[in-house]
Amino acid sequence: GSIACDDPMKHGTCNADDESVCVKNKFNTRDKCVDAKYQSSWYPGWKTHLLRGHLLGQFLLNTMEDSILELHRLKRMQQDAEDDPNVIHGVPTRKATHHEQWQVVYQALQFQEEVDRATFRNSNPVYDAWDMNNDRSLNEIGVNRLFRTNAICRTALLPSQERYEGILDKSHKKATSYYEGYQKGFSQFLLGTPPIKGTTMPLVYNANDRQACEHLEIDHKDFFLVREGDGWLSTTAPHNSEIEAYGKNLNVEGVIVVCLKLCPYGICPDESIGFGTIQRNTNFIMMNINGQKVSNVTQVDNSACYLLQNSGGYVWERSRNDSLGQYKLNMKVNDVGKGRSLRISSIIVF
Numbered sequence: 188g189s190i191a192c193d194d195p196m197k198h199g200t201c202n203a204d205d206e207s208v209c210v211k212n213k214f215n216t217r218d219k220c221v222d223a224k225y226q227s228s229w230y231p232g233w234k235t236h237l238l239r240g241h242l243l244g245q246f247l248l249n250t251m252e253d254s255i256l257e258l259h260r261l262k263r264m265q266q267d268a269e270d271d272p273n274v275i276h277g278v279p280t281r282k283a284t285h286h287e288q289w290q291v292v293y294q295a296l297q298f299q300e301e302v303d304r305a306t307f308r309n310s311n312p313v314y315d316a317w318d319m320n321n322d323r324s325l326n327e328i329g330v331n332r333l334f335r336t337n338a339i340c341r342t343a344l345l346p347s348q349e350r351y352e353g354i355l356d357k358s359h360k361k362a363t364s365y366y367e368g369y370q371k372g373f374s375q376f377l378l379g380t381p382p383i384k385g386t387t388m389p390l391v392y393n394a395n396d397r398q399a400c401e402h403l404e405i406d407h408k409d410f411f412l413v414r415e416g417d418g419w420l421s422t423t424a425p426h427n428s429e430i431e432a433y434g435k436n437l438n439v440e441g442v443i444v445v446c447l448k449l450c451p452y453g454i455c456p457d458e459s460i461g462f463g464t465i466q467r468n469t470n471f472i473m474m475n476i477n478g479q480k481v482s483n484v485t486q487v488d489n490s491a492c493y494l495l496q497n498s499g500g501y502v503w504e505r506s507r508n509d510s511l512g513q514y515k516l517n518m519k520v521n522d523v524g525k526g527r528s529l530r531i532s533s534i535i536v537f
Contacts, residue, residue: 220400261292308335324485324494328442328501332537337437339425342533343372343390343409349429355390357428366404381416388413388422388518388531410448410530415520423515424534430511439512441503442537443476445484446492448530460520460527462486462493471522472529476514477506491532512536 197212213232216223226232265288312334314325325333342349350369353360362369372390383389391412397404413420424443425434447461455461462484464471474481476495484493485501494501503514514536520529 216400216403219402220398222399223403224398258292261295262288265291310335324501328494332440332442336440336537337434338535338537339429339434339437339439340533340535341424341429343411344532345407345409346405349432352432354428354432357426359428366401372409375412378412381414381418383414383417383420386419386421388420388516391530408448408532410532411534412528412530413518413520414528415522415524415526417520419517419519421515421517422534423513424536425511425513427511430513434512437512439536441505441512441514442501443495443503443514443516444487444492444535444537445495445516445531446490446533446535448532449491458526458528460522460529464522471520471527473519473521475517476503479503492535 213230213234214223214226215233216226312330314330314334341355343355346365347355349355351362351365353362353370356370358370360368360370370390372392374394375391376394378389378391388411390409392407392409396407396409411422425439430437445462448459450456450459460471462472465474465481465484474495476497479497481495482498483496485496486493495503497503505512506515516534518529520527
């Protein structure tokens with residue numbers, strides 16, 4: 188017999204103004220969500236994501252199949268090399284076990300990976316997209332330092348391994364799923380009036396960004412918050428848990444980038460303050476790293492990320508007795524009476 192084909196692209200394209208079956212089937216959340224946000228009539232809906240997922244899944248399956256065949260070929264070559272005769276200089280040798288044969292294949296692939304990594308690190312970076320005419324920072328920092336050295340990125344954004352595995356909050360408690368079991372931080376609206384308790388820069392989320400649908404609670408633009416009235420707040424990047432997870436053999440050179448929270452459609456709320464105040468030297472934002480003043484910032488290619496500068500350039504000195512490459516960032520919003528706040532999404536140390 189035959190069964191009906193569940194075609195995911197059925198009703199995939201329709202008139203945005205048409206209240207037909209097509210529009211009613213645009214989103215597949217009615218059985219899971221109480222109130223799903225952001226379902227606009229002009230948006231292609233879940234069917235487009237499903238089609239792309241199927242195509243990507245098929246590509247990954249094809250790649251996995253090719254990899255399995257290649258592994259089988261390599262193991263067969265290793266096995267053939269040991270066969271006939273099984274004697275070296277007149278002395279019978281023991282035939283390798285399957286585990287030992289696979290171990291030889293693994294070591295060969297691992298060696299090839301190291302060769303590829305070394306080839307990449309020793310190659311010349313391509314940075315044509317960087318506007319060298321209007322931005323001299325790349326020459327001052329050095330292209331290899333940005334594009335060929337290791338870096339540690341701390342982010343408040345979700346999804347991220349650092350938050351799901353409890354690295355950011357140093358708890359090492361792994362999330363039970365993509366939408367629960369991890370440290371969510373403080374609700375911005377329940378944080379209370381300044382000053383905040385303590386001197387550590389808090390992890391914050393906007394409750395309006397959440398919705399009554401746990402299956403859609405994955406992609407969130409959370410942030411670290413510094414408010415006017417909180418006084419000096421600080422964070423050390425990278426901290427010990429980040430070094431343990433990502434940077435045991437990392438030797439950062441002291442170039443620091445701070446990325447601010449992106450505002451929807453580029454329209455930020457009135458209470459939000461940006462790094463332009465540092466560029467204009469208004470003292471509305473005061474910042475230092477290991478006690479050394481941040482005198483200026485350079486925007487990275489029209490993004491929300493900024494290179495932090497001191498009076499001597501872009502490289503920050505380590506504190507005394509610091510062998511790990513840790514930098515203490517101290518920040519204060521000084522725009523008295525305006526209720527302004529600085530919202531940071533990520534901190535990157537090169």
